[in-house]
Amino acid sequence: MRYFIELSYNGKNYHGWQIQPDVISVQEKLNKAVSTIFQEKIEVVGAGRTDTGVHASQMFAHFDIDKTLKGDIPHKLNSLLPMDIVVYNVFEVDDEQHARFGALSRSYEYKVWLGRNPFLLDFSWQIHSQDLNIDLMNEAAKLLLEYTDFQTFSKVKTDVYTYNCDITEAVWKQNGKELVFYITANRFLRNMVRAIVGTLVDVGLGKISKEDFRKIIESKNRSNAGLSVPAKGLFLTNIKY
Known part of the structure; x- marks a missing residue:
């Protein structure tokens, strides 16, 4: 099943959204939080690749997992994420929906x-x-x-x-x-x-x-x-x- 995450972040302390070697990225922090909650390696796919220092008041990402999510997932994620990254919503979508390629506009x-x-x-x-x-x-x-x-x-x-x-x-x-x-x-x-x-x-x-x-x-x-x-x-x- 595929799930979307709606989040925002202050980009000051990050080398952009995308994972890169030897630097801190938003995607890396989110991957770790999601993987920790579900006790398996999960990689999220973002709607875009903001550059170093750029902020996002609305960003979407998706991930796939073979289970139905239970409990307050945004709260659980926020408890693991740094204060400058905030998750607002996690919701199920069709398996064909893609956070990046499905976006009509930004x-x-x-x-x-x-x-x-x-x-x-x-x-x-x-x-x-x-x-x-x-x-x-x-x-x-x-x-x-x-x-x-x-x-x-x-x-x-x-x-x-x-x-x-x-x-x-x-x-x-x-x-x-x-x-x-x-x-x-x-x-x-x-x-x-x-x-x-x-x-x-x-x-x-x-x-x-x-x-x-x-x-x-x-x-x-x-x-x-x-x-x-x-x-x-x-x-x-x-x-x-």
């Missing part, structure tokens, strides 16, 4: 704080420019919906079968000093959101124009895009099936 938010705030250091990119032109940034962001090939914003050394992504939402919203970029797509490339944000901020600062942004997308060359902004401002926020 949504991210990138949080920018205009100024300094000591309480948001771990959860936002703090910049000191008050001259960002949000309207121009949103005009440029709309261009993303006209394209499907986003090689320009992908990490250079990455093993993917295609650079195509279907972006359905890309918009900046401001509330006082907080500036948040919302983006939704069927899939994302490694480092994609952080590179897009860095390039759109260049638009807002007047370093490049809206048409420059279009040319950067079409160039399919990562060196033409802006900086990769800090991981701590990025949150995986919603996954739809």
